[in-house]
Amino acid sequence: MVFSIAYHFFHDPTTAEDVSQDVYLRLYQNLAAILSPEHMFQWLRQVTSRRCIDLARRNPARALVSLEDAPEPTADEMDSDPLLARKVRRVVAALPEDARMVLILRYQEDLALEEIAEILEIPINTVKSRLQRSLAHLRDRLESVGEISRHAGP
Amino acid sequence: MKTAMVFSQITLASLALSIPAWGQNPRLEISHLDKLASKASEVVDVTLDEPMMKLASKFMAADEDSDDAEARELIKDLKGVYVKSFEFDKEGEYSQADLDAIRSQLTASSWSKVVGVVEKRSGEISEVYMMTEPVNKKVLGIAILVAEPKELTVVNIVGPIDMEKLSSLEGKMGIPKIDLGKEKPAKKPTGGDDAKK
Amino acid sequence: MPDLESQLRSALKRKCAPENLADDVMARISSQPALKPGWWSRAGRLVRVPRMAWAMAGALALALIVGGIVAHHRAELDRSRGEAAKAQLKEALRIASTKLNGTWKKAVEPVRRTPPS
Numbered sequence: 001m002v003f004s005i006a007y008h009f010f011h012d013p014t015t016a017e018d019v020s021q022d023v024y025l026r027l028y029q030n031l032a033a034i035l036s037p038e039h040m041f042q043w044l045r046q047v048t049s050r051r052c053i054d055l056a057r058r059n060p061a062r063a064l065v066s067l068e069d070a071p072e073p074t075a076d077e078m079d080s081d082p083l084l085a086r087k088v089r090r091v092v093a094a095l096p097e098d099a100r101m102v103l104i105l106r107y108q109e110d111l112a113l114e115e116i117a118e119i120l121e122i123p124i125n126t127v128k129s130r131l132q133r134s135l136a137h138l139r140d141r142l143e144s145v146g147e148i149s150r151h152a153g154p
Numbered sequence: 155m156k157t158a159m160v161f162s163q164i165t166l167a168s169l170a171l172s173i174p175a176w177g178q179n180p181r182l183e184i185s186h187l188d189k190l191a192s193k194a195s196e197v198v199d200v201t202l203d204e205p206m207m208k209l210a211s212k213f214m215a216a217d218e219d220s221d222d223a224e225a226r227e228l229i230k231d232l233k234g235v236y237v238k239s240f241e242f243d244k245e246g247e248y249s250q251a252d253l254d255a256i257r258s259q260l261t262a263s264s265w266s267k268v269v270g271v272v273e274k275r276s277g278e279i280s281e282v283y284m285m286t287e288p289v290n291k292k293v294l295g296i297a298i299l300v301a302e303p304k305e306l307t308v309v310n311i312v313g314p315i316d317m318e319k320l321s322s323l324e325g326k327m328g329i330p331k332i333d334l335g336k337e338k339p340a341k342k343p344t345g346g347d348d349a350k351k
Numbered sequence: 352m353p354d355l356e357s358q359l360r361s362a363l364k365r366k367c368a369p370e371n372l373a374d375d376v377m378a379r380i381s382s383q384p385a386l387k388p389g390w391w392s393r394a395g396r397l398v399r400v401p402r403m404a405w406a407m408a409g410a411l412a413l414a415l416i417v418g419g420i421v422a423h424h425r426a427e428l429d430r431s432r433g434e435a436a437k438a439q440l441k442e443a444l445r446i447a448s449t450k451l452n453g454t455w456k457k458a459v460e461p462v463r464r465t466p467p468s
Contacts, residue, residue, distance in 0.1 A: 198442060198446060200439045200440075200442060200443040202436060202439060202440055202443065206436045206439075207436075207440070209432065209433050209436045210433070210436035210437045210439070210440040211440075212433060213433040213434060213436065213437040214437055214440075225440075225441065225444055228444070229440065229444075235440060235443045235444075235447075236443075237442075237443045237446055237447070239446055269454055269455060269458050270458075271454060271457040271458050273457070278457075280450070280453065280454035280457050280458075281454070282451060282454050282455075298447060298450045298451055298454065300450050300453070300454065307446065307450055309443070309446060309447045309450060311447060317451065320444070320447055320448055320451060321448060321451050321452055321455070323444055323445075323448040
């Protein structure tokens with residue numbers, strides 16, 4: 001989960017590993033504050049999100065590895081449509097960091113909007129508007145290259 | 155259905171003419187086509203061997219979709235499904251040698267052509283091959299080759315596939331139905347001179 | 352037609368962490384100061400515990416947590432592999448059916464077009 005959030009955020013496995021190590025180390029240092037396993041997952045999501053967004057803001061050059069060069073992790077799972085999935089990931093990785101994290105928490109972690117608002121410490125309406133704008137942007141980008149329409153039956 | 159009957163007759167005729175050969179292997183070698191991916195605007199590359207087929211079937215079983223049930227029945231004894239499909243923006247992106255490397259496998263062994271269409275004007279080729287056991291005629295696999303100026307598709311299904319059931323999947327599972335040119339019913343007379351009589 | 356949200360779920364499904372991650376984390380932890388006892392210590396019956404034992408217990412707890420997360424990821428990975436295999440199979444059958452029927456259509460079309468003599 002931690003690695004995956006960071007990977008989809010940066011689209012770079014090396015940065016994702018670095019972030020994951022930082023987060024788990026911080027978990028170790030804060031184990032006393034963890035109340036339960038459920039709390040731990042929530043805590044991990046929150047710290048990972050904050051760490052990713054902070055890192056992206058402090059180092060914009062690192063925040064977005066050249067998408068053409070970014071290696072995909074070795075195939076340990078199959079995408080149903082590898083090319084389309086890769087394009088979707090690229091467009092997501094190019095979004096502003098706040099919107100990007102909302103999408104990742106929504107579609108990777110399958111969190112409700114309220115949960116996302118709590119993790120990112122933003123109002124729920126902000127989550128909604130970021131989500132809507134991101135989806136509209138994605139739709140435009142993918143339709144303009146015929147990705148979504150390709151799947152439409154005649 | 156008349157179409158199905160004719161299809162069956164062609165199939166049976168092909169089977170009667172098929173020459174049994176030793177060492178029948180219904181798996182085609184099509185990896186040489188991978189180099190076309192970089193030139194294609196759209197690529198579908200499916201390689202499902204027996205373990206992955208079992209896994210897919212297991213997940214289909216978990217669904218209650220009746221269309222999936224039909225597909226599950228179709229694939230239950232299959233050993234593999236392999237598809238390479240490329241769409242190109244312009245003509246000439248694949249070579250005759252690419253095609254010949256596939257067709258040579260289909261003509262030199264115990265494959266039988268079930269139906270083949272060559273459109274001379276456009277150069278389009280559409281062919282369906284079947285491999286069967288020499289004695290009991292059990293289907294060992296099928297191959298479908300469609301070569302158009304801007305598209306190349308090879309489908310290789312290994313195992314006992316029922317082609318009529320495969321054909322009948324259209325209209326289900328999100329597969330659009332292709333009009334096979336069934337005769338339309340005659341129109342009723344709408345009046346005019348006849349009505350005046 | 353797969354909608355955008357399905358595509359997003361598919362594209363953003365969890366990626367498995369590299370296998371060396373747990374080792375790297377433990378290596379960094381071993382250089383850290385000892386932990387304060389937390390909720391995981393209530394399971395034990397430690398009354399007086401040397402500082403080193405707390406550090407080890409914390410490291411063990413973290414190893415179990417990370418291991419549990421990895422196991423959870425593996426289960427998720429198996430599920431996502433199965434779903435991906437299913438989607439690939441359906442796509443393959445779709446193409447096979449379409450091409451098969453398309454070929455047949457091309458074969459019968461000239462017969463249909465031929466006017467009766």
